[in-house]
Amino acid sequence: MQDTAIAVVRELFDCALLRPELDESRLARLVHPDYRQQADGRSLDYADFVKHLRHLKQACHRIGLEILSWAEQGERLFTRHLVTADKRDGSQVRMLVIAEFRVRDGMVRACDELTHMLSGAAEDRDLGSRH
Template sequence: MPRTDATPRTDIATALTDLLFRPGLDLHEAADRHFAPDYRQRTDGRWDDRAGFLAHIAHLRQVVASGSVEVHDELAQGDRYADRHTVRITKTDGSTVCVEVYLFGEFAPDGRFRTINETTLMLAGAEADRGIGSAR
């Protein structure tokens, strides 16, 4: 279905909040709200299909206790999306991680993400958390 001005689009802050910081929301329901069935993501050069992405999020749900997303810059034009955001995470072990993300995405016609290509920059956290953007 082609997008009309009335077709709502997702955004990264809403998507990440549903995926990571709403543990009562089923993982697949959260993903279906924001990501198309043919979703693909590249994080720091590593491509994942939707199944790989969901495995990553399932892992994060086991280690993330709470957190927040702060969007600094955001632009949506046609089927394209770009933003710069910071994710702050408190892990279940009490340690914290702060990651800045530079993201370019494409929307599917229904307003969900079809692709995301992102680069991450760890601002704070342990060296072992450097790969948290693609950890499983």
């Protein structure tokens, strides 16, 4: 049975954000090598995405994520989710994210997302794509 897009993306969130350490071998099973991401006008390829996740792990000691709503149609998954990051400097960032994922054959192929900072320092506005 093929994984649904929401199941794959939930596993990606767990691997990439919710776990304290980044498991790059698990990530490679979830994200296609040709992965492309558009985040607030910035383009990331697979290598940039990994750098971005490494940066998040260095900057934040905890990241929480709540999927507020989602819709799935074939290879496309749309989510509206809330991300809360507790940074190592003691500050916190809260962002609302609207994202479209493309999932095929159990792997995330692409993501196009818009982030809206709800709270946090102005210099962290690009935290969703910084690498």
